Amino acid sequence: MSYRELVTRPVLAWCAVTAAGRMPVAMAPLALVFLVRERPGGYSLGAALAAAYVIGEIVAAPVLGMRMNAERARPQLVTGLAVGAVGFAGLGLAPGAHPLVLAALAIVAGAGPAAVAGGLRALLTSMVPERAVTQAMSMETMLTFGVWAAAPALAAGLALGAAPAVPLLLMAVLMALSAAGMRLLPAGWAAGPPEEGVSARRALLRAWPVYVLGAAGLSLLALAELILPALLEQRGIAVGWAGVLLAGFSIGSAVGAFVYGLRGHWPGPLLVQSVVLVLAVTGGVALVALLPWTAAIGAVLVVAGLLQAPAALSRNLALRRLLPASALAAGYSVMYAAVGAGYAASGALAGGLLKVVAPSTAILWGVALTVLLTAVGALGERRLIRRTEESEESEVLQEADAPVVAERKVRR
Template sequence: MSYRDIVSRRVLTWALVAVGARMPVAMAPLALVFLVRERPGGYTLGATLAAAYVIGEIAGAPVLGMRLDPRRARPQLAAGLVAGALGFTGLGAFPGAPAPVLAAFAFVAGAGPAAAPGGLRALLTSLVPGHAAAQALSAESMLTFGVWAVSPAAVTGLALGVAPNLPLLLEAALMASSAVGLWLLPAGWAADGQDGQDGRGGSRLRVLARAWPVYVTGAASLSLLALAELVLPALLEQRGFGVGWAGPLLTVMSVASAAGAFVYGLRTWPGRLRTRSVVLMAGMSAAVTLLALIPAAPGMAVALAMAGLLQSGAMLTRNLSLREVLPPHALAAGYSVMYAAVGAGYAATGTLAGALLPLVAPSTAILAGVALTLLLTSVGWWGEIRAGRSARGAGALGPLDAATGPEGAAVRGGRDPERRL
């Protein structure tokens, strides 16, 4: 397999649309802080607005994602992106508005386009040959990590060098352009002749619910990122280093994540997806544990690079597992639920670390977060094994069983993530 299998004009167009949709998401939390930091209690208000934005994402992703029509998703995705653009426009145009008004704008900016990541991912995999799904998802991960690496510098430069509200107005323009760009892409993706049903009379909600172990492990994978991002400044102070090193160290992690996504897509890896996921999560946990224990800055950089390298693979295995578990018509909704789940994992671990920091050393807070991550990983792994055993006992392949090969077979209307059986 090769990345040449996914190179086409339509995939390039998709990439431009995806950048327009995802750059605002990456810029938003920091842009909200800069928007109000000069007001009384500005940093607290900025954190509140960022929380409202994230809550909007977590609430909007599953609700809107489950309503996507796979054959005619374009108008729905465009409407969500336009709603997000209006939310960002309100924030940028009225930076002096009362806090509740700004919080409402932030909520709309987060909730409106929350189904777009899942919809765009499902659309991408429909644009490439079935056997190239892993390469397509790897390329998507590289694009995403690139966007997240560039966004903080863009926000800081515009907010401090030009005007605090300019990043929000730029986000509105990017999101609106993404909505327009959708009309250069197909209106939807194949749903195998099904319309919101799993082929057995069950509702889409029941179809999505049987993939809960995948969502739990996905939440665990991003919880480690929360530890790295939120506790790193305090850990640097504990070690006697300037907090300014946090930016370069996180950039190292982002670059390593992009490299990991590229390497993952170069070949087919042995073992079941759930086994790969557990191995990668264990490696990530070990790397973050080393981050908490190593006193020297170069060692911390190496630990973060290792964590980033493994993180992208862990997320890719979860996305491939969803393709294995869910039928095509439910993929976009499944990706949206995953989006909400990883956001919830990020928030939960960040909250735990924030509650512990006043009480214990930053290194101890990181170790507690690693313990939570390992607990979530164990629960997800147990759920996948239990579902597979239950299905085998019933005489049929279960939704999470991968007994027929390294990537598993098509399941209940689903498909093999790399061979498209």
């Protein structure tokens, strides 16, 4: 399956709707900081608002994902996007409101569309042939990294060049356009029958190792983004290079997603692929903490980005194989919350460590946390795969023995 075969009107419409819906999500943290930075204690308040926004996402994603009706998902997706648009519009129209009011609006803006990413991913994979799922997910990853690469510059440029509230108002408009564009997409997808004897909630809980390994992968992104400016200062390098170096990471990730999707299948089980890729990215981030040259740091970040995207893709493909079709949208939403929690945990650890240790040491502590999460997730997933295989073998043996048992009953 080639990427050219994905260029159809429904898939292009999906790309437009998804880009319009994800740009506000990517702009939100920085836009919230710029919204209140001129107030007393503005940077601290902006960080608190960004944290409130992320908390809204993390808490709401699994809850709303579990309640999504696969075959009639469109109204729920539209409602989530509309709620997000209202939250962003409220922030943009009342930037001088009380901090508690702003925090409540930030939570609403984060919580409303929290399950939309999972629902849109399930919708995309239902729109393409089974053999094209890897390419479709790779295309989604390229789109996501492209959005995340453009969002900070757009948020900062509008806030500084126009007014601090302008990015929030644009985000509200984009999210409303995404909600309106949902009518161009199918109403839902075929959920299929639930797994016999296993509830959707139990199936989601059983897949916890996949979420842990996914969180480990994104915790590395937090290390790269949040500590890099301080690390550059420690090395005597101009802080302005941080944006260029992180752009290289994003570009590398987009290229990595494209290359991963060129083949439908890569050697080795998905678990092995994930562990190898995450550990390779971990090694790259560790090198960033040790290397003193700007060019070397940039080269390592590009290579780390090349491997980061396939690591995330292998996690989503593993989740798709482990969960029944009826629980996929909820599973993607839980993964969204898990990787957000991994990012937040790594960022909190980094922020705390920067008060007592050098930036390079803080990165190495974060790398140790990532290795620990990777080990826990890999061991748990290995046990889960083994149980699944044993269960399938038992079912096959029962089916093979059924005619013999029936014949014995007839003889009796």
